[in-house]
Amino acid sequence: MKLLKEKILQEGIVLSENVLKVDSFLNHQMDPVLMSEIGREFANRFTSESITKVLTIESSGIGPGIMAAMHLQVPLIFARKRKSMTLTDNLLTSSVYSFTKQEDYTISVSSKFITSQDNVLIIDDFLANGQAALGLIDLINEAGAALAGVGIVIEKGFQEGGRVLRERGIKVESLAILKSLKDGNIQFADAATEEVIIHE
């Protein structure tokens, strides 16, 4: 997605070979116009899949998630990482390992919002090692629902998450795939962006 890649090149800050900071438009400050275009792009890429629900995880997934849900005209559900006072129902739960924090955390969704009738699209801001996506897939399986696919704003192509999901036959659509962050340079994996870099 050209608009997104341009924004990444303009505002992304490489903190290390593994960490790209995009907090000016994606996961702390959010650009709502870009977010809406991202949602529209996800809706286009999954338009033939008869999605009934969009599922994401708090907090950074909610922006792109609700915009995808808006353009698909279906509800968004966000999995919680903490317990809610008013979430007293039966919960679908899964354990997710965080490489960053080196600990497990539990994600949960009320079982009344995902059922065996649903065809669920997962949306998240980043795909790195894939642990969060796998946790969300667990919740979908637990509900007996179908997984339509996974939509990612920025995939770290140099980490294993994308390969792990695609090897399972899951449709993964990433709007920008990072090939490398070496030496402070942002390189994209997909051809369309090389063009953007050349034009910079």
Next chain:
Amino acid sequence: MKLLKEKILQEGIVLSENVLKVDSFLNHQMDPVLMSEIGREFANRFTSESITKVLTIESSGIGPGIMAAMHLQVPLIFARKRKSMTLTDNLLTSSVYSFTKQEDYTISVSSKFITSQDNVLIIDDFLANGQAALGLIDLINEAGAALAGVGIVIEKGFQEGGRVLRERGIKVESLAILKSLKDGNIQFADAATEEVIIHE
């Protein structure tokens, strides 16, 4: 806001005299069409205020916040309740007391996203005792920015937050104000809704 109040009457579940569960459309599952209408309504109510930024707090504020930001065509910033690995900048921070959890937690925003040039609209899903809103106002003051007002989806009119903020001269716009949840009945404080109740 009629559409919102109808949704509350249709889907809200009274858990106690103080707790209304609206997780089917506001803070767990979200209805993106309603959320967009809520954002449009906030934009209309603050259209004369020359807003430059919308500020909310993770996680439930992000949905209404980004929709308000979209309709106002300004960025959204969400304050974090936890530390982020990539938030290494100077932070604006404030301590918020949670009556629910009976403990303090720290909220923070990167100082580069709110400056003395900004006129900030706070958006949140609920207003109860006002602690979260006061914490966000602290961040705005710390930045030397101006506060344009506070937009709330559901105000618990029987708790003190709304009075506390309005007594400070702050413009508070709540799209639905609950008068009471006694005996499992949802009663709104503002006249327009009595009409809705009668028509139910």
